[in-house]
Amino acid sequence: MSEIVNTAEELVTPILQEKGLELVDVEYVKEGKNWFLRVYIDKEGGVDIDECGLVSEKLGEKLDEKDPIKGTYFLEVSSPGVERPLKSKEDFERNIGSNVYVKLYEPINGEKEYQGLLDAFSNEMAVIKYRIKTHEKLVEIPFNKIAKARLSVSL
Template identity: 80%
Template structure:
């Protein structure tokens, strides 16, 4: 984890806790010629633009004071959206029963990507129910083999 991401997490956590908000993710990325510091926040029922604005203002003040980033960048504070990433074991636990997309570091039964219902999470294993054509299937996925995971919109 970069020092910029770590410092940003440390600065934003107290702001979010005071407002009953949750930190989902922080990323510091270059797109074209510009650098972006993106902070994704959420709460039960979702966050609105006013909450994002307030957090952005307060975090911007903290970043100006600490000055962990040399050079220009854009600060963006937003909701992670409906396809929110699942970044921690707690995220998996809170989303049992939800439709998820999981990408693995290595295949299980010849498959490297799964989309289906997260039926159970033990802390070390995610159990996902999915369909192959009309057949219902289920597989156990060790948490340590998950490269990326997010909520998935089902149509």
């Protein structure tokens, strides 16, 4: 499956660069009996349905030419939404001051999940300000210990 994701990333990247768009994530997943190739794109201020449609059309043509997926699947191109995943160090740097949810590979201070304000990111270390009851606390999380992270709309 990762080969399909890698091929999709390679094919969509030049399309996105031409349009000034950013690749957020690609996933190839089975839901029920159907397979979905999902491509999440974004730009400053967000993407609209026309941009998603254009990328879907151009990527669909490239996928038909290269044919990396045997069998049927659904191609979906969309915005990552308000709870956008944070994958790269650049994502963390751009989102300092935002509310985030972070899941870790192993516990720090006895916890594997943190939700709070991304207070800082430097030297591959995320600093999250979170609350326990009425107390504000800070936790430093090494980037390589983060299993998943996303923006969070609720605290």
